[in-house]
Amino acid sequence: MGGISIRLNSLFRRRRSFRGGLYLPVRRDLAVPRGIRDFPDPPVLCVPMIQHDGPAARIVVQVGQRVQAGQVIGRGEKPDSLDVHAPLAGKVVALESVDTVRQSDVPAVRIATAPPVAESSEPSMALASTAPLTIEQLAELADEAGLIDFGQSATPLGRRLRQAATERLNDLIINALDFEPEPDDRNDLLDTSLDTIISSAVRLRKTLKARRLWLLVDRYDPHRVRRCRAAATGKPVRVLGLPNKYPQTHPNLLTHAVTGQEPPYGSSPARIGAFVLAIEALLALENASLHRRPLTRRLVTVTGDAVRKKGRYLIPLGTPFADVLQHVGLTGPVLRLIEGPLLTGRAVASVESVVTRQTARLLAVGRDHDYLANPGPCVRCGRCQDDCPVGLDPRALLDAYERGQIEEALPLWPHACLECGLCSFVCPAELPLSEAAARLKYLIPLKVQW
Amino acid sequence: MVSRHPQHTRDPQPILLPEPGTLRLGVAPFCHGPAGVSFISWTFLVGASVVLLSGLILFGWPVIRVAAISIAVALLAESVFSLLTRRGRSWSESHALLIGLLFALTLPPLIDWRVVVWGSIVSVAVGQNLGGGLGNYTWHPVALARVAMQMLFHDQVTRAEQPVLAAGHLLWGNLTRGRPLPALQTWASAAPPAGTEAWIVPNISETLQSALERVSPSSSSAALAELIRDRLPPWPEAIAGLGGGAIGTACVLASLVAGLLLLWRGFLRWPMFLSAVLAAAAMIFILPLHVLSENGEITHFWLPGAAVWEGLPVGLVYLTYQLTAGEFLLVLVLLAPDPTSSPLTTRGHIRFGMVIGIVAMLLRIAVGVPAAGYWALLVANTLVPVINRRTRRRVFGT
């Protein structure tokens, strides 16, 4: 009986989706106008030497020195450390330390910005060649340009490319699905730079020698899907419309949606020959490889009920959040400042923190719109288990974590957790489930499990 | 703190940036789904109120009396418990309110007040608090209390004949001024004589249970058709509640409305409802009715659901009556979806529903237990840990 039902299940299973997950309510109040709005050069920048998951770059400028836009001010010398560039021309006024959202006391260079001297200085990196690149060269360029994976993690993109080079690559997956339904940054990017995206994806496929190339778009808007299909005709790109059930954009779930295979426990899609790249990372890679431009600005979506001029701004790295808020204007007092998406972002402790490569979104929440969890006892409703995209039992993980029984969590597969925050989102008792799951992940080394 | 770079902004008014140390910290997620614990309780409460309203229309003010006593005692018992254990919760009141209301729904309108008091105390004190406390009990407190009352005061809670207000007297009529509904008449067709405000009608479940009398086994279908035609109210009347019953079980339509509300809010999982109904229907179809033949022997009439009489599918008609009679749908809609005493995953809920459907009809038809639905729920509650273990999801990538 059980066997039959399992076989019937697989017959009816929708291959393009996953079990669990949730269609998040659309927060129209967070929507921002289309296109990129102007952001004036801030008077002072404070550029941190760590803006990714990895060690700090070594500062190579001195106080009083004039710097050009795009000039290297920090050299990534250790493995996994990345070069840091001056986002704008100016003068180094101090070498200090700054708190970023993820780390405190990061060495930083403070630059008083000034208009560039005479000759135009389009930021560019030294190396220049139009010959097709190898993966190693591309990775090198990505590191020099200071690129990171703009997905959920902040791994250096070069490292990911090198990793991909060691495996036989079957599927190159370019993701244009938005992390949360609003604000829909990737849809906007897709609308404005579709041709660039497709041509650079095709080039990347050649470099990576991937067998298939996929462009994943939100199925919700059939016009957009059709437009993507039309733009891709005659090119080796398969456009796939996916329902954007949260957290579909996680690389492992995307890989599963495309290939039908699951990356083995605790591993990334590379293990099964897939490489997932978000479109903003693709465009940054294109900038680095074709135009030799380092990453000096970040497209940041500033929104939230306390923000007056919501929008997408191209902000120089190292701009203090205070300046960002100053420019966008506030409608009232800010109670909470969040960097990143609502479900997985981080609370900002001070407006002196700065924009880094990891800053994709800044949310200013006013008094009436903030949510403060008020945890109560679990009522065993099972929502957390039912909605978890990977089938974990977050309740049991929280239990093990709270009692300090780490070894009890071993058979519960903590490393499968995607840190999507959905369990906490749905829990009626408002328990900190995703936090516990994420912490257990770091408490239990993966190899203990294997 | 006033702007540090006034030249930077085009906004004429300087804006007030948050002072250092005033920003709220904490970890993601910074938003929450719509359902909180008290929201769940309140949604169930609204659903239960719809059912209560149907009872009020059918039975008049005695319904208020039963509900008021039950709720008051439940709230009182909960406060006493909170005081004793000092772990009062903001939502424990709404839960106690819900327990009190649901318990009232399982009782007939003219019940002795002492039964209500005892039952309410049992449900809150034993079922909810001694059973493990809020969010931790194994058995649904209301089903537990109802079954306990069934065993202690059987005659009070289940009667072969029960009153329902007559046409023209709904809501305001006096339930005690009743007389038996004339034979071969329906609620709609019978005009109540002066001084009569209610009809006393036979309990549909019990009628369905009664042996088909004085037939030779070959004509069981005919006997079944006769039973349905002569001794049961028309089906539309039965589901509207005019066949009488307990406050909440009489009107099946009201239960279904409450079910739709819970379905919409995601607290009633339709796979569970469907699996329970299908399982129950299958049992009704198969399980034998008792037939008292002319020579006084009791024989079994298997597969009554397949019975056909003069080309009419009387078996299926019997099946629909049996499905909508008594407490079964009320249990499915308002008691079984209780988060705490039901399984965790939707796959678990499907099995849970199947257990309820099968056990309820097995007990009702084969064993003849009154209030079989509550028993079935308790059995299913007991199996929840097993179901949870067997329906654990496979972890992605393993």
Ligand code: SF4
């Ligand atoms: S945070 Fe982890 S445990 Fe929670 S729902 Fe997401 S994947 Fe599952």
Ligand code: SF4
């Ligand atoms: S969602 Fe929350 S209340 Fe429901 S079972 Fe999970 S931990 Fe318990």
